[in-house]
Amino acid sequence: MPEKVILVVDGQEMELPIVTGTEGEQAVDITQLRNRTGLTTYDPSFGNTSACKSTITFIDGEKGILRYRGIPIEEFTEAPNFVEVAWLLIFGRLPKRDDLAQFRDQLTANELLHEGLRHQFQHIPVEAPPMAILSAMLSNMACFYPGFLSLDDSDTFTEAAARLISKVRTIAAFSYRRSLGLPIIYPDPNLRYCANLLHMIFSIPYQQHVVTPEIEDALNLIFILHADHEQNCSAATVRTVGSSHANLFASCAAGVSALWGPLHGGANVEVLQMLERIHQGGMSAADCIAAAKARDKKFRLYGFGHRVYKNYDPRAKLLKQACDRVFATVDRSDPLLDIARKLEELALKDSYFVDRNLYPNVDFYSGILLRAMGIPTNMFTVCFAIGRLPGWIAQWKEQHDDADSRITRPRQVYVGPPCTAYVPIADR
Numbered sequence: 569m570p571e572k573v574i575l576v577v578d579g580q581e582m583e584l585p586i587v588t589g590t591e592g593e594q595a596v597d598i599t600q601l602r603n604r605t606g607l608t609t610y611d612p613s614f615g616n617t618s619a620c621k622s623t624i625t626f627i628d629g630e631k632g633i634l635r636y637r638g639i640p641i642e643e644f645t646e647a648p649n650f651v652e653v654a655w656l657l658i659f660g661r662l663p664k665r666d667d668l669a670q671f672r673d674q675l676t677a678n679e680l681l682h683e684g685l686r687h688q689f690q691h692i693p694v695e696a697p698p699m700a701i702l703s704a705m706l707s708n709m710a711c712f713y714p715g716f717l718s719l720d721d722s723d724t725f726t727e728a729a730a731r732l733i734s735k736v737r738t739i740a741a742f743s744y745r746r747s748l749g750l751p752i753i754y755p756d757p758n759l760r761y762c763a764n765l766l767h768m769i770f771s772i773p774y775q776q777h778v779v780t781p782e783i784e785d786a787l788n789l790i791f792i793l794h795a796d797h798e799q800n801c802s803a804a805t806v807r808t809v810g811s812s813h814a815n816l817f818a819s820c821a822a823g824v825s826a827l828w829g830p831l832h833g834g835a836n837v838e839v840l841q842m843l844e845r846i847h848q849g850g851m852s853a854a855d856c857i858a859a860a861k862a863r864d865k866k867f868r869l870y871g872f873g874h875r876v877y878k879n880y881d882p883r884a885k886l887l888k889q890a891c892d893r894v895f896a897t898v899d900r901s902d903p904l905l906d907i908a909r910k911l912e913e914l915a916l917k918d919s920y921f922v923d924r925n926l927y928p929n930v931d932f933y934s935g936i937l938l939r940a941m942g943i944p945t946n947m948f949t950v951c952f953a954i955g956r957l958p959g960w961i962a963q964w965k966e967q968h969d970d971a972d973s974r975i976t977r978p979r980q981v982y983v984g985p986p987c988t989a990y991v992p993i994a995d996r
């Protein structure tokens with residue numbers, strides 16, 4: 569393993585230190601590069617840039633490893649408990665019984681929306697995309713809780729985190745009910761986190777939706793597998809916004825916006841639409857593979873490929889297994905699951921995908937699993953956001969507590985026109 573890197577600039581040697589992580593991964597420290605040489609680095613989309621040191625999540629993309637605070641994600645699958653994992657991610661250790669009980673109480677105490685916030689749903693068009701609603705409502709929380717804009721005190725931070733994690737599911741459920749013109753269902757303080765969300769989505773007045781343990785476990789698992797993924801697009805966005813000392817609500821709202829895109833969390837919707845198209849005869853699985861390989865690159869095999877994983881995404885593996893379990897309990901099958909399996913089989917035999925290390929990612933099976941639980945397609949990315957929120961909060965806190973953190977401000981290589989004289993409008 570190299571201990572240092574020597575850069576030669578105009579015949580002058582500059583020694584660049586190496587930063588080594590817990591698992592042996594190494595990064596060249598270039599923080600003094602521009603000061604000493606006038607040079608910057610060119611790394612569009614930051615594919616080679618470690619933007620921070622972090623203790624939250626470890627990924628080995630080559631080996632398909634994902635760990636939260638050192639614990640392999642497979643270990644959370646036996647008795648999946650999203651609230652416990654959320655606490656682990658945010659506070660850095662597994663919670664003791666009292667920690668968990670206290671945090672659960674805070675979630676319950678915060679499950680209702682401020683009436684002012686709830687009234688806003690009436691002014692949102694029925695067909696509004698749920699991710700737009702979610703981003704707007706999280707941002708709006710800053711209007712209703714001004715006492716939580718500065719989070720230097722740890723109790724205030726914990727309360728703000730609990731408010732976000734609790735209210736996000738109420739906002740999600742209310743936006744779904746509004747999209748169907750159904751009466752909203754208030755949260756039930758006697759229900760656990762995931763069961764409460766399913767209750768708010770599916771119950772009707774005077775008829776409580778019955779949540780089976782299998783479905784509750786599956787939703788806990790989905791949320792856990794989405795809970796953090798180190799410096800992905802949305803987490804990096806949350807950190808960027810938070811680096812200006814913007815508040816937690818604004819930073820997480822920005823995370824929702826970043827997640828919305830089809831190359832990120834929005835891919836789970838694209839996957840379902842693609843599978844539905846195949847099912848309805850619009851194209852065959854083979855057509856889909858051929859389109860994804862076409863030179864014009866107009867179409868992607870959604871749910872495949874990943875910036876970091878060059879092996880099977882461990883989350884996709886666990887979700888695929890969960891699909892089998894859930895379909896066994898709901899006692900029905902889904903033709904889309906068969907199509908997904910077929911697509912996966914075709915892709916993993918195809919040299920285009922093999923050569924580029926393109927494997928199923930988390931979005932490939934998550935939509936089918938959510939669908940098996942009755943969750944409508946327009947709520948898939950919202951469910952991703954609910955799961956990812958503890959990760960965003962953990963990333964925001966880590967940066968906030970980091971004495972070395974500075975405002976995020978990349979450089980650029982200017983390639984526009986050289987100095988040009990202004991021409992008055994009459995002379996143009």
Ligand code: ACO
Binds near residue numbers: 832835865872876931
């Ligand atoms: N279908 C077809 N070709 C693909 C796919 C895909 N899903 N993914 C990557 N490729 C190809 C690219 O066209 C490129 O080919 P080339 O070398 O011939 O130019 C090569 O594989 C490398 O791909 P990049 O786009 O450079 O990979 P990058 O790391 O920038 O992108 C991404 C990763 C955005 C996830 C990409 O794989 C993709 O678009 N996948 C589909 C969308 C998706 O599923 N997103 C969810 C990701 S998981 C998450 O965010 C939660």
